[in-house]
Amino acid sequence: MKEITYEQVVETVSELCMSANYYLGEDVIQSLKEGIAKEKSETGVKVLEQLVENAAIASANQVPMCQDTGVAVVFLEVGQEVHITGGDLYQAVNEGVAKGYVEGYLRKSMVNDPLIRKNTNDNTPAVIHTKIVPGDNLTITVAPKGGGSENMSAIKMLPPSAGRQGVIDFVLETVKNAGPNPCPPIVVGVGIGGNFEKAALLAKEALLRPVGSVNPNEELAELEKELLESINKLGIGPQGFGGVVTALDVHVNTFPCHIASLPVAVNINCHAARHKTKTI
Amino acid sequence: MAEKYLKAPLTDQDVSELTIGDQVYISGIIYTARDAAHKRLVELLDKGEELPLELEGQILFYVGPSPAKPGAVIGSAGPTTSYRMDAYTPALLDKGLKGMIGKGSRSQEVKESIVKNKAVYFAAVGGAAALTAQRIKKAEVIAYPDLGPEAIHKLEVENLPVIVVNDSFGRDLYQEGMKKYQS
Structure with missing residues (x-):
C-alpha cells in the first residue's frame, strides 16, 4: 500500500490550478494556428491571431489567459492500493484549490449557494469526480471551467x-x-x-x-x-x-x-x- | 473592415460614424460593471437616487477582472457574456449610456434601445484577457468594493481593441456575419 500525504495532495492541486490557468495546452495552440490558415473571414483571422498572442502573454507573464478562471473541476483517479494519510482527501483538494486561487491571483468565482449567492472568496468548493482504479497511483486533473x-x-x-x-x-x-x-x-x-x-x-x-x-x-x-x-x-x-x-x-x-x-x-x-x- | 480610433466618453457624432464590423481602438476613461453592479444601479434608478457615476456618454465594460499581481495595474480582464445584463440595459441607455463592451448576443429590446438612444454595442475578444489587460493603464474601484471582482472600476485604457456588433442603425454583426459564412 502506497502512502500519499494530505500535504502532497494540497500542493499538487494548488500547482495544477495555477498551471492550467496560465499555460494553454500545445494541442489547443496548434489547433488555433491551423484555424488561422483555414479561416475565410478577415475578422475571424484577427481574432484567432489575438488568441494565439494572448496565450503567449499569459504564459510569459504567468497570468490567467482568461479572467474567468472558472469552477475548479477536479478529477481524481485513486488507485485502490493508495492510502491517503494525514486527513480527508476532499478537504485536501479544496485546500489546494483555495491555495492555488489565492496565491496564483486567480479570480474567485464561486458563490456559497445558488440562490443566496455570497462569494466564498477562495473559489471553493471544487466540483470533484472520483474514480477508483487498479494500482497505487493518484492521478489528479484540474480542469477550470468558465461560466x-x-x-x-x-x-x-x-x-x-x-x-x-x-x-x-x-x-x-x-x-x-x-x-x-x-x-x-x-x-x-x-x-x-x-x-x-x-x-x-x-x-x-x-x-x-x-x-x-x-x-x-x-x-x-x-x-x-x-x-x-x-x-x-x-x-x-x-x-x-x-x-x-x-x-x-x-x-x-x-x-x-x-x-x-x-x-x-x-x-x-x-x-x-x-x-x-x-x-x- | 475599417479601423477607427475613439476617445471615451463618446459623443453622438462618434457613435453615428460606427458600423458593424468596424475594428475600434478605444482610449480614455471607461467603467466596469457586470451582473451585481447592474442590479444595484437599476435599483438606485428605480428609487430615484443618484448613481455612483455620471452615465452621459460613458462606456460600460462587462468584466470581472482577476486580481492584480503585485506591481500590475489589473489582472486579466476580458469581456463576460452580455445577455445577463439585458434586463438592466435599456434603463441605463435611457440615462445617457453610449457604449457597452461585452461578448455575445443582446435581446431585441436592448437592440431597439441602442437605436433609440443612438448607442453602440462592442464586443471584445472573449478569452483574450491577458492581452486586453495590457491596454489598461490605470484602474481604481469607485463603487461597491464589497462585490470583489464585480465592483465598479474606473479604467483608463489605451487602444483597447473592440469590434462593433450592434450599431446605431440597427444592424447586427452576429446575424449578418453568420449568414455570410453559412454553407
Missing part, C-alpha cells in the same frame, strides 16, 4: 428512435443556440448513453481528450468528423463574428444505456480548453 461556455451546455433524453441523426440534430441545435456566447472557436464534448447524470459526465470527460484526438471506435470517429464539419458550416466563426472556424474539435464519448433511452449531453468549452494532470 460563459458552461451556461450554453445542454442535455436531452432522446427516444431511441431518434438515433444517430437525432444526436447530430441536438448537437447542432445546441451549438447554434449558443452562437457567439461561449467564446468560439469552441471544443464540443458530447456524451451519449448511460443515463441522465452519466451522459453529462461523459460529455465533461470528453473535453479532457487532447484537441486533435480521434475516438478509437471507427463509427464514433466518423460521427465526430461529421459533427465537426457540420458545426463549421453553421457560419458562427471565431467569437461569432462570422466565419468557418466555429469549433476546433468535437469529442464523443459513449456508454451503454437502457432499452428505453438515448441520453445526449453537450458540454461546450470555450477556446480556453484548460486542463492539467499530474500523477503522484
Whole structure:
C-alpha cells in the first residue's frame, strides 16, 4: 500500500490550478494556428491571431489567459492500493484549490449557494469526480471551467428512435443556440448513453481528450468528423463574428444505456480548453 | 473592415460614424460593471437616487477582472457574456449610456434601445484577457468594493481593441456575419 500525504495532495492541486490557468495546452495552440490558415473571414483571422498572442502573454507573464478562471473541476483517479494519510482527501483538494486561487491571483468565482449567492472568496468548493482504479497511483486533473461556455451546455433524453441523426440534430441545435456566447472557436464534448447524470459526465470527460484526438471506435470517429464539419458550416466563426472556424474539435464519448433511452449531453468549452494532470 | 480610433466618453457624432464590423481602438476613461453592479444601479434608478457615476456618454465594460499581481495595474480582464445584463440595459441607455463592451448576443429590446438612444454595442475578444489587460493603464474601484471582482472600476485604457456588433442603425454583426459564412 502506497502512502500519499494530505500535504502532497494540497500542493499538487494548488500547482495544477495555477498551471492550467496560465499555460494553454500545445494541442489547443496548434489547433488555433491551423484555424488561422483555414479561416475565410478577415475578422475571424484577427481574432484567432489575438488568441494565439494572448496565450503567449499569459504564459510569459504567468497570468490567467482568461479572467474567468472558472469552477475548479477536479478529477481524481485513486488507485485502490493508495492510502491517503494525514486527513480527508476532499478537504485536501479544496485546500489546494483555495491555495492555488489565492496565491496564483486567480479570480474567485464561486458563490456559497445558488440562490443566496455570497462569494466564498477562495473559489471553493471544487466540483470533484472520483474514480477508483487498479494500482497505487493518484492521478489528479484540474480542469477550470468558465461560466460563459458552461451556461450554453445542454442535455436531452432522446427516444431511441431518434438515433444517430437525432444526436447530430441536438448537437447542432445546441451549438447554434449558443452562437457567439461561449467564446468560439469552441471544443464540443458530447456524451451519449448511460443515463441522465452519466451522459453529462461523459460529455465533461470528453473535453479532457487532447484537441486533435480521434475516438478509437471507427463509427464514433466518423460521427465526430461529421459533427465537426457540420458545426463549421453553421457560419458562427471565431467569437461569432462570422466565419468557418466555429469549433476546433468535437469529442464523443459513449456508454451503454437502457432499452428505453438515448441520453445526449453537450458540454461546450470555450477556446480556453484548460486542463492539467499530474500523477503522484 | 475599417479601423477607427475613439476617445471615451463618446459623443453622438462618434457613435453615428460606427458600423458593424468596424475594428475600434478605444482610449480614455471607461467603467466596469457586470451582473451585481447592474442590479444595484437599476435599483438606485428605480428609487430615484443618484448613481455612483455620471452615465452621459460613458462606456460600460462587462468584466470581472482577476486580481492584480503585485506591481500590475489589473489582472486579466476580458469581456463576460452580455445577455445577463439585458434586463438592466435599456434603463441605463435611457440615462445617457453610449457604449457597452461585452461578448455575445443582446435581446431585441436592448437592440431597439441602442437605436433609440443612438448607442453602440462592442464586443471584445472573449478569452483574450491577458492581452486586453495590457491596454489598461490605470484602474481604481469607485463603487461597491464589497462585490470583489464585480465592483465598479474606473479604467483608463489605451487602444483597447473592440469590434462593433450592434450599431446605431440597427444592424447586427452576429446575424449578418453568420449568414455570410453559412454553407
